[in-house]
Amino acid sequence: xxxxxxxxxxxxxxxxxxxxxxxxxxxxxxxxxxxxxxxxxxxxxxxxxxxxxxxxxxxxxxxxxxxxxxxxxxxxxxxxxxxxxxxxxxxxxxxxxxxxxxxxxxxxxxxxxxxxxxxxxxxxxxxxxxxxxxxxxxxxxxxxxxxxxxxxxxxxxxx
Amino acid sequence: xxxxxxxxxxxxxxxxxxxxxxxxxxxxxxxxxxxxxxxxxxxxxxxxxxxxxxxxxxxxxxxxxxxxxxxxxxxxxxxxxxxxxxxxxxxx
Numbered sequence: 001x002x003x004x005x006x007x008x009x010x011x012x013x014x015x016x017x018x019x020x021x022x023x024x025x026x027x028x029x030x031x032x033x034x035x036x037x038x039x040x041x042x043x044x045x046x047x048x049x050x051x052x053x054x055x056x057x058x059x060x061x062x063x064x065x066x067x068x069x070x071x072x073x074x075x076x077x078x079x080x081x082x083x084x085x086x087x088x089x090x091x092x093x094x095x096x097x098x099x100x101x102x103x104x105x106x107x108x109x110x111x112x113x114x115x116x117x118x119x120x121x122x123x124x125x126x127x128x129x130x131x132x133x134x135x136x137x138x139x140x141x142x143x144x145x146x147x148x149x150x151x152x153x154x155x156x157x158x159x
Numbered sequence: 160x161x162x163x164x165x166x167x168x169x170x171x172x173x174x175x176x177x178x179x180x181x182x183x184x185x186x187x188x189x190x191x192x193x194x195x196x197x198x199x200x201x202x203x204x205x206x207x208x209x210x211x212x213x214x215x216x217x218x219x220x221x222x223x224x225x226x227x228x229x230x231x232x233x234x235x236x237x238x239x240x241x242x243x244x245x246x247x248x249x250x251x
Contacts, residue, residue: 009204009213047170147204150214151171152227 004157005133008140010040010148013106013157014129019082020139025106026082026126032119033088036079037110038070038101041136044148046075049098054090054112061087061114063122068111070101079111083122088113104155160192161241164219166212168198177216177228184234191238 005012012018017026023042027035043049051071061067061081068079068090081087090112094100100109116122127135139145150156163181167174178195185193197203198215206212210219218225220237229237 006213009208011213147198147208149168149170149198151168152173152214152216154214156213 005129007133007136008145008147009150010044010136010140011106011150011156012040012129012133012136016106016129017123017126018129018132018136019126020132020136022080023077024079024082026123027110028119029113031115033113033115034082034085034119035110035113036067036082038077038079038105040105040148040150041140041145042077043102043105043109045145046070046072046077048072049094049101052091052094052098052101052111055087057087057090059087061085067114070098070111081114082125083114083116083118085114085116085122088115102151103153106157107155161190161238161245162192162194162219162221163238164194164196164210166196166198166203166207166210166215166217166219168215171215173228174216177218180228180231180234181218184238188238190242 003014005014018039023039025037025039029035049070049072052068054068055066063081063083065081066078067081067087070077070079091110093108103109163184165177165181167178181193185191196206198207214226216228218229220234221241223237
């Protein structure tokens with residue numbers, strides 16, 4: 001059985017959680033630490049990422065506060081804390097190569113890690129992978145978004 | 160004729176390499192017919208979906224698929240294989 005869903009050629013790993021209006025995915029790591037990144041839809045819509053910057057590591061952030069900013073030629077996107085918590089780390093590889101967000105949105109292109117105060121409550125704002133696929137289909141239909149584009153070198157999660 | 164289909168997109172950095180390669184192939188082999196499919200068009204995206212193309216460039220020599228820019232020798236070999244298929248059977 002495939003570990004990913006495909007929506008309009010956009011890859012959605014089923015083991016992640018999604019906040020589709022913000023094009024953000026969340027992975028639950030050990031000790032209830034969460035990893036956050038941008039979805040395949042985000043990387044297609046934004047085009048090639050140019051710069052990623054982060055807010056101070058180790059600080060606490062309330063839900064909705066910006067923890068990172070991703071900038072492409074045509075898009076400036078904040079990554080907001082999806083729940084109250086502490087910013088533990090940032091993906092420093094993105095300083096050198098912001099386009100990792102394009103080439104490997106779910107692995108090497110992760111953006112930040114946080115320790116939420118209350119993970120279970122925070123997860124209520126997210127959809128599971130299985131829920132996200134039809135929701136993303138509807139979202140892309142409403143917003144008239146194009147299918148996802150993967151250039152050579154794109155790292156599919158199942159690879 | 161052997162059909163070579165090239166799926167591309169304007170934002171793809173390596174697509175021009177694939178395009179140049181198949182143009183070179185067409186210039187030296189009149190038995191090949193090249194078809195470019197841009198995923199920037201609705202029709203192109205539908206064709207890509209029908210052929211399960213998930214990344215660009217993707218090059219098909221009939222049903223042989225190359226994801227990414229193929230090696231020149233591999234492309235020639237795929238064309239040669241297709242030629243063998245369409246050659247008439249020789250009577251003993």
